[in-house]
Amino acid sequence: MSTELTAAQRRARRARVLRSILPGLATILVVAVIIWTFTAFTIVFPESGVWERILSTLVGFSGGYIPPGIPAPQYDTGLDAIPTTMVAIPLTVAFGITLFAAASLVIVMTRRARNAVRVWFARPRLTVIGSGTTATAIVQSAATHRIRTVLVSTSEDTPAAAAAYGAVPVLTVPNFDAPETSAGLTRLARRAHNVVIATDSASENLRIRKSLARHRDSLHLDEFRSLLAVVQDPQLAGALRPTELGSAFPDEDVTCPSENVAERVCHLIDEVTTGPRLIFVNDEEDVATHYDEVLIEIVDVELTPYDSESWFRLAETIRLWATRLSWGRVFLRGDERTDGLFNPIVPIRVLGPDESLPPAADRERVFGIRIYAGSPTATVTQMLDDQLTAPQDRAGLTILVADQETARAAGADDSEGAVAVVDPVTVGLDANLVVDAVTLQWARMFDQTHKFMFAGDYSVVAWEPGAPLGDTVSEAAEAAVRRLRAQGAATEEEIAAARHKVRKGVSGRYSSYSAVKNMLTFLDQHGYELVRCPRDLTNPPVAPDFPDDVVNQIAAAEHEDWRVRTWVDHSRLTRLQRFLRRPAPVEHTKTYSNSGVDKLAFDELDTPTANYNRRIVTETYPAIAAAAGYAIVPRNTSPFPSTDSDDSATWWTYPRRPTKMVRAARRDEAWAWKTTDGQTLHGDAGDWRVTELNGSNERSVAADKFPHLYRPVDGHPELFYRMGSVVARRAIPGEVVVSDEGEATACPGNWLVQGELGERWLVPGLHFSGNYLSRGPNSEEQ
Numbered sequence: 202m203s204t205e206l207t208a209a210q211r212r213a214r215r216a217r218v219l220r221s222i223l224p225g226l227a228t229i230l231v232v233a234v235i236i237w238t239f240t241a242f243t244i245v246f247p248e249s250g251v252w253e254r255i256l257s258t259l260v261g262f263s264g265g266y267i268p269p270g271i272p273a274p275q276y277d278t279g280l281d282a283i284p285t286t287m288v289a290i291p292l293t294v295a296f297g298i299t300l301f302a303a304a305s306l307v308i309v310m311t312r313r314a315r316n317a318v319r320v321w322f323a324r325p326r327l328t329v330i331g332s333g334t335t336a337t338a339i340v341q342s343a344a345t346h347r348i349r350t351v352l353v354s355t356s357e358d359t360p361a362a363a364a365a366y367g368a369v370p371v372l373t374v375p376n377f378d379a380p381e382t383s384a385g386l387t388r389l390a391r392r393a394h395n396v397v398i399a400t401d402s403a404s405e406n407l408r409i410r411k412s413l414a415r416h417r418d419s420l421h422l423d424e425f426r427s428l429l430a431v432v433q434d435p436q437l438a439g440a441l442r443p444t445e446l447g448s449a450f451p452d453e454d455v456t457c458p459s460e461n462v463a464e465r466v467c468h469l470i471d472e473v474t475t476g477p478r479l480i481f482v483n484d485e486e487d488v489a490t491h492y493d494e495v496l497i498e499i500v501d502v503e504l505t506p507y508d509s510e511s512w513f514r515l516a517e518t519i520r521l522w523a524t525r526l527s528w529g530r531v532f533l534r535g536d537e538r539t540d541g542l543f544n545p546i547v548p549i550r551v552l553g554p555d556e557s558l559p560p561a562a563d564r565e566r567v568f569g570i571r572i573y574a575g576s577p578t579a580t581v582t583q584m585l586d587d588q589l590t591a592p593q594d595r596a597g598l599t600i601l602v603a604d605q606e607t608a609r610a611a612g613a614d615d616s617e618g619a620v621a622v623v624d625p626v627t628v629g630l631d632a633n634l635v636v637d638a639v640t641l642q643w644a645r646m647f648d649q650t651h652k653f654m655f656a657g658d659y660s661v662v663a664w665e666p667g668a669p670l671g672d673t674v675s676e677a678a679e680a681a682v683r684r685l686r687a688q689g690a691a692t693e694e695e696i697a698a699a700r701h702k703v704r705k706g707v708s709g710r711y712s713s714y715s716a717v718k719n720m721l722t723f724l725d726q727h728g729y730e731l732v733r734c735p736r737d738l739t740n741p742p743v744a745p746d747f748p749d750d751v752v753n754q755i756a757a758a759e760h761e762d763w764r765v766r767t768w769v770d771h772s773r774l775t776r777l778q779r780f781l782r783r784p785a786p787v788e789h790t791k792t793y794s795n796s797g798v799d800k801l802a803f804d805e806l807d808t809p810t811a812n813y814n815r816r817i818v819t820e821t822y823p824a825i826a827a828a829a830g831y832a833i834v835p836r837n838t839s840p841f842p843s844t845d846s847d848d849s850a851t852w853w854t855y856p857r858r859p860t861k862m863v864r865a866a867r868r869d870e871a872w873a874w875k876t877t878d879g880q881t882l883h884g885d886a887g888d889w890r891v892t893e894l895n896g897s898n899e900r901s902v903a904a905d906k907f908p909h910l911y912r913p914v915d916g917h918p919e920l921f922y923r924m925g926s927v928v929a930r931r932a933i934p935g936e937v938v939v940s941d942e943g944e945a946t947a948c949p950g951n952w953l954v955q956g957e958l959g960e961r962w963l964v965p966g967l968h969f970s971g972n973y974l975s976r977g978p979n980s981e982e983q
Contacts, residue, residue, distance in 0.1 A: 458629030740966020
């Protein structure tokens with residue numbers, strides 16, 4: 202975290218210094234005025250006694266005047282009722298001190314009382330618990346985004362409280378050792394939609410979360426509630442998440458700044474690699490690609506002594522998330538075309554820590570992405586140095602994880618889109634990310650993954666945190682109208698269309714929210730669960746071989762749920778209606794669909810529409826699970842066979858994915874081909890050359906085996922579906938496998954596969970997950 206003081210921290214430091222010396226200064230001033238006043242009375246009234254002068258001095262602080270040594274009757278009628286100048290000056294100063302102290306007390310008590318009232322009656326969207334730099338960043342973000350927030354801090358002198366001053370009410374507690382003993386804090390824990398515990402210690406955050414968890418259970422809140430602990434270490438954050446996900450998502454979770462940055466980077470990758478840079482419509486009006494593959498290089502820039510920020514495992518976390526993003530794509534196909542084929546989705550491959558993008562001259566059909574992460578300042582220098590040294594080898598997209606202002610000052614940001622800057626502080630501790638409930642985070646991922654089923658020649662743009670939901674939809678619709686009018690005169694039809702577009706977007710988000718909850722519910726009903734994959738896993742999990750009746754039942758249930766799916770438009774309620782607890786208007790998701798399928802039951806749908814729902818089960822479910830680091834497995838089983846035995850009877854059965862198409866052609870001459878890891882193998886004359894649809898992952902298949910493994914696609918003689926099944930296990934790196942094509946050595950992530958005739962070969966991990974389904978062990982689980 203930052204070692205350089207921010208403006209809020211400097212204000213808090215000045216306040217602490219002032220409050221520490223103010224009592225001493227006030228005491229010195231009062232004593233000085235007492236001595237001054239006493240001396241003045243001594244000079245003017247030399248005949249008076251000591252105690253009389255002391256009394257007159259003290260009365261002066263209340264604004265009164267008693268001449269010492271003069272009897273009361275004479276004082277009441279004499280000229281001595283008017284003090285001399287020598288006495289009047291110190292008496293005025295003394296009374297001024299009293300007035301200043303009284304006014305300060307009133308101001309402080311009024312501010313505290315007002316703050317206490319705001320806290321007590323608050324129904325905040327976000328409650329932030331913390332005092333240090335983490336809480337400060339979240340509070341500043343919440344104020345910027347105008348999120349209803351309450352800060353819980355240990356005093357009003359902390360950096361977080363200084364950042365909240367005037368914008369966010371602050372509840373002070375003596376310490377966070379026993380949060381459940383604070384009535385105000387427990388009340389906030391019950392009433393706040395989202396609570397984030399953001400001290401600068403992960404262990405402290407987890408302890409406080411545990412203490413507050415039971416108070417969250419005592420009151421019903423809406424579905425978007427969450428109780429989050431900030432964990433800076435992404436490895437720890439991953440380990441704290443549920444090992445298995447059954448029928449529902451947990452209310453409690455952790456939020457990790459480095460993971461938030463990685464998620465934003467993945468959104469940029471999706472947006473660029475599905476847009477016009479890679480995708481176009483050809484002369485036959487089919488969607489085609491400029492590139493066959495996306496390669497991602499991640500440059501881990503070491504921290505320097507001058508860095509004011511340090512982020513735990515940032516480059517490593519981005520690598521992990523990008524790798525999982527590539528996993529999700531192996532299960533997906535684009536929009537189905539009228540000829541039965543599907544729009545292409547360009548595969549992603551993340552290079553290893555010791556690998557670099559090939560020179561630009563060697564990547565004609567490869568789109569390169571280079572990501573600089575690690576040091577928030579040295580990343581800028583590293584990128585500029587690389588571009589200066591080899592300007593011809595620039596990547597198609599450079600993502601710079603660095604301070605936005607530093608990048609702009611250095612000229613590293615690029616308005617043309619070749620360079621994208623992700624500010625780790627702004628993104629990593631964005632309050633909009635923090636207020637996302639766990640289910641809402643998964644809904645955002647579901648929405649992003651589900652859009653690939655309609656992938657065409659447009660970018661898949663992510664649903665970013667803070668996008669309008671039911672509580673802000675009217676405000677967002679009017680903002681869209683204002684933007685439209687700012688462009689010139691707008692017709693009533695255009696204004697109505699702008700409002701409709703906003704509301705349709707909100708409806709789609711709620712639909713994704715319902716769909717992702719249904720995913721867990723439906724899988725659980727049919728005996729499946731999500732199991733977390735190991736962090737060091739080098740290849741994606743394999744999708745389960747769902748029986749056809751299970752696919753149809755889940756697809757039908759999803760369709761029937763969509764027909765009655767609703768969301769609540771809280772934004773249409775006035776303040777009075779909210780106070781009176783009037784029910785908010787209910788919107789139906791189907792209102793924003795023009796397809797008309799809401800009037801049909803599942804068994805009444807045409808084949809393409811029914812297949813759309815089936816693809817949610819067979820493609821979107823495993824893709825979203827893999828992108829989140831989970832695998833879908835039958836309940837109480839593991840994602841992978843644990844055996845490394847050479848006995849294939851202990852291996853698991855993996856049917857070939859029946860919907861997977863490949864491109865194949867018979868060769869008249871023998872030829873050599875290379876595996877994805879660079880090993881050379883051979884095909885004989887008469888064998889078939891088989892590749893993916895984009896021409897990647899070349900291999901040879903013997904002529905006598907090809908008819909048993911592939912069947913032609915109607916109307917496309919060069920395309921084939923895969924058939925049959927194999928048994929397989931994960932290969933041991935270094936083991937040598939002799940196949941019909943030659944001898945090959947297993948690399949990390951490879952699978953060892955055995956066909957029906959006992960032949961064996963190695964398959965890369967990404968290729969295996971994209972082409973095979975898991976049916977589980979052949980015998981009892983080892």
